[in-house]
Amino acid sequence: MDETPKPSIPATTGRKRKAEPSYNELLDEVKELKAKLKESRDQYNAVVPKYNKLWQQVEKSKEDYRALADKHQGLVLDNNTLRSIAFFSD
Numbered sequence: 001m002d003e004t005p006k007p008s009i010p011a012t013t014g015r016k017r018k019a020e021p022s023y024n025e026l027l028d029e030v031k032e033l034k035a036k037l038k039e040s041r042d043q044y045n046a047v048v049p050k051y052n053k054l055w056q057q058v059e060k061s062k063e064d065y066r067a068l069a070d071k072h073q074g075l076v077l078d079n080n081t082l083r084s085i086a087f088f089s090d
Contacts, residue, residue, distance in 0.1 A: 021029070
């Protein structure tokens with residue numbers, strides 16, 4: 001019978017297992033996460049009004065642009081009409 005010899009030293013990956021966190025460590029982690037969440041919420045609440053104001057300005061600018069584009073189109077048509085009248089009146 002041909003048996004392959006087993007290595008005398010067990011193979012390892014070189015990584016140590018991390019021990020399970022204790023209850024106090026978990027509590028500390030929860031406190032840190034809650035503090036980060038509160039900070040993030042505060043930052044969000046500070047940014048939202050500014051964002052809404054900028055968004056309203058963008059929408060107003062789009063409306064102004066549309067109005068100017070319509071007015072420009074009308075003036076171009078009026079100009080072309082006047083040129084036609086001037087051309088045929090000569």
